Amino acid sequence: MLRKTPLKELENRVKGLIEIEKLIKGILAGEKRSIARAITLIENNGETAQKIISAIYPYTGKAYIIGITGPAGSGKSTLIEKIVKELRKTGKTVGIVAVDPTSPFTGGAFLGDRIRMQNLSLDEGVFIRSMASRNSLGGLAKATKNTVRILDASGKDYIIVETVGAGQLEVDIVKVAHTVIVVLAPGFGDEIQAIKAGLMEIGDIFVINKADRENADRAVIDLLSALELNTHKTWKPPVIKTVALTGEGVNELLKAIEEHKKYLQTRAFDEKRRKKVEAELLEAINQRITDTLIAELKKEGKLEELIRKIMNREVDPYSIAEEILKEKISKK
Amino acid sequence: MAERKIRVLIAKPGLDSHDRGAKIVARALRDAGMEVIYTGLRQTPEQIVETVIQEDVDVIGLSILSGAHMALFPRIMELLREKGVKDVLVFAGGIIPDEDVPKLKEIGIKEIFGPGTPTDVIVKYVKENAPKRT
Numbered sequence: 224m225l226r227k228t229p230l231k232e233l234e235n236r237v238k239g240l241i242e243i244e245k246l247i248k249g250i251l252a253g254e255k256r257s258i259a260r261a262i263t264l265i266e267n268n269g270e271t272a273q274k275i276i277s278a279i280y281p282y283t284g285k286a287y288i289i290g291i292t293g294p295a296g297s298g299k300s301t302l303i304e305k306i307v308k309e310l311r312k313t314g315k316t317v318g319i320v321a322v323d324p325t326s327p328f329t330g331g332a333f334l335g336d337r338i339r340m341q342n343l344s345l346d347e348g349v350f351i352r353s354m355a356s357r358n359s360l361g362g363l364a365k366a367t368k369n370t371v372r373i374l375d376a377s378g379k380d381y382i383i384v385e386t387v388g389a390g391q392l393e394v395d396i397v398k399v400a401h402t403v404i405v406v407l408a409p410g411f412g413d414e415i416q417a418i419k420a421g422l423m424e425i426g427d428i429f430v431i432n433k434a435d436r437e438n439a440d441r442a443v444i445d446l447l448s449a450l451e452l453n454t455h456k457t458w459k460p461p462v463i464k465t466v467a468l469t470g471e472g473v474n475e476l477l478k479a480i481e482e483h484k485k486y487l488q489t490r491a492f493d494e495k496r497r498k499k500v501e502a503e504l505l506e507a508i509n510q511r512i513t514d515t516l517i518a519e520l521k522k523e524g525k526l527e528e529l530i531r532k533i534m535n536r537e538v539d540p541y542s543i544a545e546e547i548l549k550e551k552i553s554k555k
Numbered sequence: 556m557a558e559r560k561i562r563v564l565i566a567k568p569g570l571d572s573h574d575r576g577a578k579i580v581a582r583a584l585r586d587a588g589m590e591v592i593y594t595g596l597r598q599t600p601e602q603i604v605e606t607v608i609q610e611d612v613d614v615i616g617l618s619i620l621s622g623a624h625m626a627l628f629p630r631i632m633e634l635l636r637e638k639g640v641k642d643v644l645v646f647a648g649g650i651i652p653d654e655d656v657p658k659l660k661e662i663g664i665k666e667i668f669g670p671g672t673p674t675d676v677i678v679k680y681v682k683e684n685a686p687k688r689t
Binding site: 255256258259260262263266267325326329330331332333334335337338341344345350351352353355 | 559560562581582584585586587588589590591592593594595598599601602605606608609610611638639640
C-alpha cells in the first residue's frame with residue numbers, strides 16, 4: 224500500500240536532502256559558510272545533525288585536537304590567539320571552538336572569546352566559532368564534539384577547543400582533546416588546591432599564565448610538587464610560564480604540545496582513542512534511550528502526573544524511575 | 556530536539572573609543588535568552604562580515620558613535636551581499652542623525668535605535684523580526 228504523502232511535504236523533504244548534500248560537499252571543500260551552517264544545525268536539530276555526522280565521519284580523525292581549560296580570567300583566549308599565530312607561521316590551518324557559559328536562569332549567553340582573538344578574524348586559514356554551553360555542565364556544549372568533527376572533516380590541521388571558565392569538575396575536555404592544557408594564573412591557590420580532584424588530573428601540560436606577576440614562581444613550585452604526587456602516570460606534565468599578552472613562553476608551550484603529541488603516537492594513543500570511542504558510544508546509547516523514554520512519557524501525558532505525585536510526597540523520583548524502566552523494558 | 560536560539564552579533568565598526576551602549580544591548584539580549592556574540596571595539600567591515608559568516612548569526616546589531624556610519628554601514632551591507640549572506644536581520648544603534656535614517660533603511664538596515672531607547676524595545680524588535688530558520 225502506498226502511503227499518501229502530500230506533494231508539498233515530499234518536495235520539502237527532497238529539498239532538505241539536497242541541502243544536506245550540498246552542505247556536506249561544502250564542508251569537505253573547507254567552504255566557510257557550509258561549515259558555519261552545519262555547526263548551527265548540529266547545535267539545534269538532532270536529526271539533521273546525525274545525517275551530517277554520519278556522512279563526514281569517514282573524513283575525520285586527521286586533525287590534532289588541543290583542549291584549553293582553566294578558571295575564568297586566566298587568559299585562555301588570549302593564549303589561544305598567540306598559539307594560533309605561531310601555528311600559522313608554519314602554514315598549519317586551525318579551527319577554534321570557544322565555549323562560554325549559558326545562563327541557567329535565562330538560557331541566554333554572552334559569547335566574548337572572539338574579542339581576544341580579533342587579530343585572527345581575517346586569516347583565511349583560521350575558522351573561529353563561539354558556542355554557548357546550553358544545558359551541559361562539563362565545561363563544553365553537547366555540540367562541541369561534533370563541531371570539532373566538522374572542522375576536522377573540513378581539513379583543519381589543528382583544532383583548539385576552549386572550555387568555559389572551569390573550576391574543578393568541568394573535565395569533559397578530556398573526551399575531546401588529544402592534548403589538554405590547563406591554564407592557571409598566579410594566585411590560583413596553594414598546593415592543597417592543586418591536590419584536589421578534577422582539573423588538576425586532566426592536564427597534559429600546565430601553564431602559569433600572567434607570569435610577569437608576583438608569585439609566578441611560587442605557583443610553579445606549588446604545582447610541580449602537587450603533580451609529583453601523580454606517580455602512576457608515564458607522562459610527566461610540564462609546567463610552563465607564559466605571558467599571553469606579549470607572547471612570552473608561547474614557543475616553549477608549542478614545543479611541549481609537540482612532545483606530548485609524539486608521546487601519544489608512540490605509546491598510549493590507541494588506548495586513549497579506544498577509551499574515547501567507548502565513552503562516546505555509551506553516551507550515545509544512553510542519550511538515545513533516555514530521549515526515547517522521555518518522549519514516550521510526554522506523549523502519554525504521564526510526566527505531569529508523575530511530577531505531581533512527587534510534589535505531593537506520595538513517592539520519590541528514584542522509585543518512579545525504576546518503575547518506568549521496568550514497565551518500558553518489559554514492553555519492548 | 557533543542558529549541559532554536561536566536562544568535563546575535565553585536566558589532567562595533569570604526570574607531571569608537573567606548574562601547575557602553577553596545578554592551579548594554581548585548582546584555583539585554585542575553586537576558587532575553589539569546590546567544591550574543593560581541594566583537595569588541597574597532598572592527599573593520601571585513602572583520603565584521605567574516606564574523607557573521609563564521610558564527611552563522613541570525614541578527615546583526617551595529618553600534619556606532621563616531622559619525623562614520625554613512626561610510627561604514629554601506630560597506631558592511633555591500634560585503635554581506637558580495638558574500639551571499641542574505642537571511643540576516645540588520646539593525647543599528649548609536650548616534651545617527653535623523654536625516655541619515657532613510658538612506659540607511661534603503662540599503663537594508665531594517666531599524667535604527669537612537670540614544671535612550673529602552674532595551675526592552677530592542678529585545679521585542681529582535682524577537683519579532685529575527686528570521687525564522689531551521
